[in-house]
Amino acid sequence: xxxxxxxxxxxxxxxxxxxxxxxxxxxxxxxxxxxxxxxxxxxxxxxxxxxxxxxxxxxxxxxxxxxxxxxxxxxxxxxxxxxxxxxxxxxxxxxxxxxxxxxxxxxxxxxxxxxxxxxxxxxxxxxxxxxxxxxxxxxxxxxxxxxxxxxxxxxxxxxxxxxxxxxxxxxxxxxxxxxxxxxxxxxxxxxxxxxxxxxxxxxxxxxxxxxxxxxxxxxxxxxxxxxxxxxxxxxxxxxxxxxxxxxxxxxxxxxxxxxxxxxxxxxxxxxxxxxxxxxxxxxx
Amino acid sequence: xxxxxxxxxxxxxxxxxxxxxxxxxxxxxxxxxxxxxxxxxxxxxxxxxxxxxxxxxxxxxxxxxxxxxxxxxxxxxxxxxxxxxxxxxxxxxxxxxxxxxxxxxxxxxxxxxxxxxxxxxxxxxxxxxxxxxxxxxxxxxxxxxxxxxxxxxxxxxxxxxxxxxxxxxxxxxxxxxxxxxxxxxxxxxxxxxxxxxxxxxxxxxxxxxxxxxxxxxxxxxxxxxxxxxxxxxxxxxxxxxxxxxxxxxxxxxxxxxxxxxxxxxxxxxxxxxxxxxxxxxxxxxxxxxxxxxxxxxxxxxxxxxxxxxxxxxxxxxxxxxxxxxx
Amino acid sequence: xxxxxxxxxxxxxxxxxxxxxxxxxxxxxxxxxxxxxxxxxxxxxxxxxxxxxxxxxxxxxxxxxxxxxxxxxxxxxxxxxx
Numbered sequence: 059x060x061x062x063x064x065x066x067x068x069x070x071x072x073x074x075x076x077x078x079x080x081x082x083x084x085x086x087x088x089x090x091x092x093x094x095x096x097x098x099x100x101x102x103x104x105x106x107x108x109x110x111x112x113x114x115x116x117x118x119x120x121x122x123x124x125x126x127x128x129x130x131x132x133x134x135x136x137x138x139x140x141x142x143x144x145x146x147x148x149x150x151x152x153x154x155x156x157x158x159x160x161x162x163x164x165x166x167x168x169x170x171x172x173x174x175x176x177x178x179x180x181x182x183x184x185x186x187x188x189x190x191x192x193x194x195x196x197x198x199x200x201x202x203x204x205x206x207x208x209x210x211x212x213x214x215x216x217x218x219x220x221x222x223x224x225x226x227x228x229x230x231x232x233x234x235x236x237x238x239x240x241x242x243x244x245x246x247x248x249x250x251x252x253x254x255x256x257x258x259x260x261x262x263x264x265x266x267x268x269x270x271x272x273x274x275x276x277x278x279x280x281x282x283x284x285x286x287x288x289x290x291x292x293x294x295x296x297x298x299x300x301x302x303x304x305x306x307x308x309x310x311x312x313x314x315x316x317x318x319x320x321x322x323x324x325x326x327x328x329x330x331x332x333x334x335x336x337x338x339x340x341x342x
Numbered sequence: 343x344x345x346x347x348x349x350x351x352x353x354x355x356x357x358x359x360x361x362x363x364x365x366x367x368x369x370x371x372x373x374x375x376x377x378x379x380x381x382x383x384x385x386x387x388x389x390x391x392x393x394x395x396x397x398x399x400x401x402x403x404x405x406x407x408x409x410x411x412x413x414x415x416x417x418x419x420x421x422x423x424x425x426x427x428x429x430x431x432x433x434x435x436x437x438x439x440x441x442x443x444x445x446x447x448x449x450x451x452x453x454x455x456x457x458x459x460x461x462x463x464x465x466x467x468x469x470x471x472x473x474x475x476x477x478x479x480x481x482x483x484x485x486x487x488x489x490x491x492x493x494x495x496x497x498x499x500x501x502x503x504x505x506x507x508x509x510x511x512x513x514x515x516x517x518x519x520x521x522x523x524x525x526x527x528x529x530x531x532x533x534x535x536x537x538x539x540x541x542x543x544x545x546x547x548x549x550x551x552x553x554x555x556x557x558x559x560x561x562x563x564x565x566x567x568x569x570x571x572x573x574x575x576x577x578x579x580x581x582x583x584x585x586x587x588x589x590x591x592x593x594x595x596x597x598x599x600x601x602x603x604x605x606x607x608x609x610x611x612x613x614x615x616x617x618x619x620x621x622x623x624x625x626x627x628x629x630x631x632x633x634x635x636x637x638x639x640x641x642x643x644x645x646x647x648x649x650x651x652x653x654x655x656x657x658x659x660x661x662x663x664x665x666x667x668x
Numbered sequence: 669x670x671x672x673x674x675x676x677x678x679x680x681x682x683x684x685x686x687x688x689x690x691x692x693x694x695x696x697x698x699x700x701x702x703x704x705x706x707x708x709x710x711x712x713x714x715x716x717x718x719x720x721x722x723x724x725x726x727x728x729x730x731x732x733x734x735x736x737x738x739x740x741x742x743x744x745x746x747x748x749x750x
Contacts, residue, residue: 075703079721080678080739137449148417149449153441159407160442163414163422170370170396171419190437193407200402283681285714341721 059100059247060311061325063092066116067304068329069125072336073132077282081341082133088115090277091212093303096120097250098208098272102178102258104146106206109161109179112150113210117180121147125332126339133340154185158194158207165203176261177205184215186228192235198267199236206261207232207269208254210244212276217289232269244272245303275301352385352522354496358503359386359423363393366421369507372399372412373425373461382427383463383522405435412458413443421457421507429464429516430473436481443512444487455510459503464492465557465606467520467653469646476643477556477607482514483583483616489513490583492555495527498535498542498581505538518557528563530579539582541590547576549667550600553591553617555580558606558654565659573667583613591617592625599630600666604659609637636662671750672727674742677709678718684711685739689731698726706744724748
């Protein structure tokens with residue numbers, strides 16, 4: 059898991075640099091959400107088809123998508139830089155929550171063709187205000203669609219904090235539609251992994267939908283165009299940076315002797331190679 | 343259940359849907375009240391009994407859900423044919439149609455077949471209440487990534503539906519609702535359309551080309567018959583709004599030298615403007631007189647009592663033909 | 669081996685091209701690594717911490733602090749370290 063988190067962080071950082079120098083147009087950082095994304099991505103396994111929103115870069119990396127393919131659309135070269143079916147990771151959907159209905163329809167379609175596998179839909183906290191999200195939860199419930207909704211609540215929808223976006227938790231709202239749900243703090247990848255495994259098992263065994271709310275942190279702005287320091291308290295930002303899930307997990311694994319310097323060096327080399335690939339593809 | 347020339351539009355579509363579902367297991371129907379009730383216009387009558395509720399699905403009351411889940415079903419390998427109950431209620435589904443269905447092929451770099459038909463009863467003339475008599479093909483004509491079908495007779499509707507279901511690209515399939523149960527349509531020239539997407543000359547003539555689509559062609563053909571002793575009218579059924587077969591219209595205008603476009607929808611920024619502008623760009627040398635459009639004014643479709651005045655009638659068509667040919 | 673390169677003012681996105689150089693955080697002769705913040709620029713929309721796009725030694729500050737510049741102009745030059 060640490061490997062994926064370090065790779066995601068490296069790609070995310072490099073993409074940020076590339077945008078800063080004008081080599082790509084826009085970047086939406088997932089910095090701070092690596093534990094939520096890698097933990098959940100590994101828990102759901104290789105088979106489930108994923109309908110992402112647009113910030114699940116660490117999930118993409120777990121699914122084998124390389125940095126250059128991931129970044130291509132943010133450089134204006136394509137709408138989607140990877141082969142969706144090959145990776146089971148469908149194109150990013152920039153219209154909020156539109157993918158939630160697609161995921162439910164896909165699950166229904168699979169069941170009708172006797173191919174019942176769990177479909178995973180990633181969605182953010184702000185997107186849960188869109189009508190399509192409510193429609194998708196209701197439809198999934200009524201159709202008993204085998205869908206796991208993974209909602210990353212990173213606390214912000216651009217400048218609107220989650221507590222102003224909704225009165226209840228997202229997990230509570232799902233229950234209102236009759237969808238089993240959990241809400242966990244997702245800064246620890248191991249805990250996130252275990253919770254998501256439980257959620258997946260529930261969906262598979264019950265052949266009915268569920269939603270897991272992963273409470274996480276958006277360290278950066280909404281995009282590189284977003285001057286988020288204008289609306290975030292310095293304390294909140296400082297805490298977010300201090301609780302960096304990637305740093306913390308690395309420190310934990312080193313302290314527990316799960317990884318050593320040699321391992322870390324080899325991962326760093328791979329990350330550096332991926333960063334060089336990005337530089338070459340977009341800045342030279 | 344098999345379509346014949348004597349069928350009305352609803353029966354022809356019912357037959358076509360039945361044939362499609364019989365031969366291809368991946369075809370499924372989704373719409374409000376299409377299963378148990380057989381559809382508010384009975385177009386899907388008997389299909390749930392025949393094919394079961396897994397394949398003929400009574401949708402929840404949410405147009406965005408109908409289109410959104412159909413997109414997902416299509417991505418999973420099915421060929422969904424969904425129904426929006428009336429054209430006036432398509433708007434909650436606009437987002438899924440325009441930002442998703444129309445764009446998914448491009449987003450996937452063409453590496454996906456998005457089979458998706460959205461059937462939409464369209465148009466007025468049935469004394470319906472608000473929102474049930476609109477003609478909104480222009481919104482979809484304007485969206486790249488969508489095919490827009492607008493048949494005007496039962497045989498075309500069946501053929502165009504069969505073509506649309508496996509096209510691999512989303513189709514907004516309009517069905518003129520006042521023709522659903524009309525059993526004595528105006529006579530049309532029996533020749534086959536040149537291709538699946540072509541327009542069709544439905545009446546041969548030499549003095550003027552009148553192009554239309556949907557139910558208003560009944561008025562156009564009647565008008566053509568009534569003026570026949572004075573004006574020899576050629577009538578073209580456009581059949582597809584997008585892609586638009588301008589070639590057939592141009593070859594007709596080459597012979598007649600005059601063009602009148604008639605449509606039920608509001609004329610301002612309507613589809614007729616697109617056709618006339620294209621002919622102006624490509625065929626102005628062919629014209630003996632200025633082109634015209636006969637369409638609804640830029641006003642909301644009125645309450646039923648005022649409908650007759652708002653809709654284009656046979657005498658309206660005759661009037662403009664005579665002005666143009668006089 | 670070094671190589672003097674022009675570092676240009678980037679596109680800022682959203683149609684923004686003009687920027688005020690608020691302050692320089694490096695001087696001529698400073699060594700920078702790719703990713704170090706070298707200057708603060710301000711567009712109509714927001715403040716931008718400009719980072720070094722290449723590693724090397726700052727050779728020449730072309731646009732002085734408190735001047736307005738535009739995307740594509742040479743901002744500073746760098747003796748690039750490969």
